[in-house]
Amino acid sequence: MARGAPSAPALDMSKFFSTNYHCLIPEPEAAPGAPPAAPELGPLLDRLERGQRALGAEAAVPMVVGPVTFALLARSSPLPPPEAVARLLPAYRRLLRELAQRRVPELQLHEPALATSQAAEPGVRDAFEAAYAELAKAGVPLNLVVPYADLDEQVYPWAVRLPVATLTLDFLGGGAGDCAGTGANRTLELITAHGFPHAERRLGAGVVDGRSVWADRDGTAASLLRALLHLGIPPSRLAVTSSVSLQHLPYDTALEGSHMPARLEGRLAFAVQKLDEIVAAAATPPNGGVAAAAGGQQAAAAEVDGSAAAAVAALRALGPAAYARSLPFGERRGLQLQTHAFPTTTIGSFPQTLEVRRLRQKLKAGTLSRAEYEAAVSGHIAHCVGIQEGLGIDVLVHGEAERTDMVEYFGEKLGGMWFSAAGWVQSYGSRCVRPPVIEGDIAWQGPMTTWEYKVAQSFTSRPVKGMLTGPVTILNWSFPRKDVSREAQAAQLAAALRAEVAALEAEGCRIIQVDEPALREGLPLKRCLWAPYLAWAVDAFRLATAVAAPGTQVVTHLCYSDFEDILPAIDAMDADVLTIENARSGDAMIKALVGSSYGRDVGPGVYDVHSPEVPSVEFIRSRIRMFMASGVAGGRADRVWVNPDCGLKTRGWAETLASLRNMVEAAAAERAAL
Ligand code: GLN
Ligand code: ZN
Numbered sequence: 001m002a003r004g005a006p007s008a009p010a011l012d013m014s015k016f017f018s019t020n021y022h023c024l025i026p027e028p029e030a031a032p033g034a035p036p037a038a039p040e041l042g043p044l045l046d047r048l049e050r051g052q053r054a055l056g057a058e059a060a061v062p063m064v065v066g067p068v069t070f071a072l073l074a075r076s077s078p079l080p081p082p083e084a085v086a087r088l089l090p091a092y093r094r095l096l097r098e099l100a101q102r103r104v105p106e107l108q109l110h111e112p113a114l115a116t117s118q119a120a121e122p123g124v125r126d127a128f129e130a131a132y133a134e135l136a137k138a139g140v141p142l143n144l145v146v147p148y149a150d151l152d153e154q155v156y157p158w159a160v161r162l163p164v165a166t167l168t169l170d171f172l173g174g175g176a177g178d179c180a181g182t183g184a185n186r187t188l189e190l191i192t193a194h195g196f197p198h199a200e201r202r203l204g205a206g207v208v209d210g211r212s213v214w215a216d217r218d219g220t221a222a223s224l225l226r227a228l229l230h231l232g233i234p235p236s237r238l239a240v241t242s243s244v245s246l247q248h249l250p251y252d253t254a255l256e257g258s259h260m261p262a263r264l265e266g267r268l269a270f271a272v273q274k275l276d277e278i279v280a281a282a283a284t285p286p287n288g289g290v291a292a293a294a295g296g297q298q299a300a301a302a303e304v305d306g307s308a309a310a311a312v313a314a315l316r317a318l319g320p321a322a323y324a325r326s327l328p329f330g331e332r333r334g335l336q337l338q339t340h341a342f343p344t345t346t347i348g349s350f351p352q353t354l355e356v357r358r359l360r361q362k363l364k365a366g367t368l369s370r371a372e373y374e375a376a377v378s379g380h381i382a383h384c385v386g387i388q389e390g391l392g393i394d395v396l397v398h399g400e401a402e403r404t405d406m407v408e409y410f411g412e413k414l415g416g417m418w419f420s421a422a423g424w425v426q427s428y429g430s431r432c433v434r435p436p437v438i439e440g441d442i443a444w445q446g447p448m449t450t451w452e453y454k455v456a457q458s459f460t461s462r463p464v465k466g467m468l469t470g471p472v473t474i475l476n477w478s479f480p481r482k483d484v485s486r487e488a489q490a491a492q493l494a495a496a497l498r499a500e501v502a503a504l505e506a507e508g509c510r511i512i513q514v515d516e517p518a519l520r521e522g523l524p525l526k527r528c529l530w531a532p533y534l535a536w537a538v539d540a541f542r543l544a545t546a547v548a549a550p551g552t553q554v555v556t557h558l559c560y561s562d563f564e565d566i567l568p569a570i571d572a573m574d575a576d577v578l579t580i581e582n583a584r585s586g587d588a589m590i591k592a593l594v595g596s597s598y599g600r601d602v603g604p605g606v607y608d609v610h611s612p613e614v615p616s617v618e619f620i621r622s623r624i625r626m627f628m629a630s631g632v633a634g635g636r637a638d639r640v641w642v643n644p645d646c647g648l649k650t651r652g653w654a655e656t657l658a659s660l661r662n663m664v665e666a667a668a669a670e671r672a673a674l
Contacts, residue, residue: 168204250423605645
């Protein structure tokens with residue numbers, strides 16, 4: 001299901017709510033009528049037994065995604081929520097039967113869908129009520145966990161009546177809010193206003209921030225607990241926990257050893273430290289401790305770096321001109337690269353082979369000098385450029401051999417970001433990322449990508465794209481600081497990237513790609529908060545790119561499609577070329593683009609890079625014909641780009657060569673057939 005096969009394309013991949021954790025989109029409609037086959041419970045039960053052996057039967061708690069969230073994650077399910085959920089219930093009942101025999105203290109059912117705007121839509125309440133009434137019968141205490149945001153004002157009153165033993169709420173979740181504009185988490189306010197039925201169910205208080213790497217030095221967790229006690233919830237009916245599961249945090253700050261700079265000592269809390277914070281908060285005396293917390297607040301305030309406000313004011317002073325290209329698309333497009341119908345390109349990275357990764361490791365370990373490293377990377381760039389020329393691709397890339405990760409690479413070169421040595425966070429399956437920690441004002445300290453651009457361009461007379469990661473993606477894939485708004489951090493990143501765009505142009509680069517694959521996952525769970533987020537996100541992209549001369553082509557790349565509902569924002573980014581992941585999205589994006597007034601160049605991916613299958617020439621030709629028939633890019637063949645769905649770094653060379661050869665051949669054949 002993850003990799004696909006010739007007869008069955010791989011499942012869609014998406015990001016899990018507002019996180020960088022990937023998930024596969026279930027397709028329950030694939031077998032209409034029949035309930036989904038009994039799930040394979042073996043691996044889950046094995047893990048539970050291991051946990052029970054290690055911790056004792058009373059302490060090991062199994063967790064699964066709840067049935068309503070599972071049903072709502074399924075793409076284009078033709079069934080309205082109650083029916084879709086009902087079809088999944090037999091599988092959950094089977095799981096509960098197994099767990100009942102294993103003496104688990106509770107089953108955690110994670111239902112982030114309850115914190116989204118969807119929860120207030122018709123049918124969803126019925127689905128929750130019916131599902132939980134049914135599951136409650138199994139005799140296993142249920143802990144319904146709602147991570148990532150607070151509940152909607154309309155949803156809270158019925159959600160707290162769902163028949164579960166414990167309802168765990170997020171008291172900190174970012175990007176939540178009251179839709180009236182404060183954007184702050186309102187869980188405590190909702191409990192204050194509507195009460196909490198603690199006689200019937202326990203409140204799981206998610207008061208330790210599971211999304212932030214910063215330690216709780218101002219005593220937020222303790223103050224929240226004290227407030228709950230003051231509302232009359234007895235300590236015996238309160239469970240203290242993190243706001244979300246700890247899977248989005250690195251493991252343990254102790255693993256950093258001497259790598260941890262003195263200035264951050266004691267200020268960071270990874271998963272292990274969050275557990276300490278949970279235990280410490282649970283020991284909060286109902287009345288005492290207030291003074292300590294207030295003292296803590298002062299200490300935290302002293303940490304605030306006042307320069308951020310100055311930096312943001314300086315950005316504002318740039319004025320609206322800094323956010324707009326000097327000519328509108330209609331006038332500047334003629335000054336940019338002209339090729340032919342169906343120009344071909346790729347999204348940036350080429351296979352990251354073991355050899356490439358070893359080079360970087362050796363440089364880090366000091367067994368390779370900088371000069372030796374650069375010579376070796378130049379060799380990889382030459383190879384990559386030569387291959388693209390040989391294949392006949394029109395716009396080339398340098399291949400990103402020097403980048404471990406598209407955020408880490410920039411984070412290491414920008415001022416204001418710190419990198420842990422061991423702060424890995426799971427992103428998908430066995431893949432992990434090491435997100436940087438933004439610890440101060442972001443500063444551009446000199447060119448970051450001009451060396452690789454120049455090396456690549458020196459080997460070819462074809463145009464080479466400059467390759468940057470956009471400000472919103474760097475922010476969303478980092479741990480932000482807490483003393484400054486995300487908006488201000490995005491603006492600072494944008495100003496730094498703006499300097500980089502100018503540096504690339506100064507070296508003669510005329511096509512600059514600024515990737516924003518994480519634009520969408522930054523969307524708050526509540527729809528009413530989308531507009532303010534998109535406004536500053538788009539501003540950041542524009543600030544970074546508008547410095548480009550009208551003759552410079554600005555390209556952007558967005559992953560995981562699903563952009564139908566934010567198309568006006570994508571339009572407002574004002575990129576000259578939009579390359580998008582399309583293969584696994586059922587062409588939803590093409591339909592949306594065609595139905596909109598979007599009028600610039602488009603490069604919908606012609607094949608899926610997440611699958612090792614090599615697409616045939618005929619398959620790619622049919623994709624190109626479909627794009628042309630749809631009328632995307634105003635039906636102008638010279639503005640319909642032919643490219644893979646995303647970067648090729650996870651693929652091997654053999655399949656990459658075979659796929660790109662077919663891609664170039666397909667574009668040529670369609671060009672000839674015009
Ligand atoms: N330029 C990047 C690459 O090709 C883009 C990756 C992404 O969108 N996630 O690897
Ligand atoms: Zn991508």
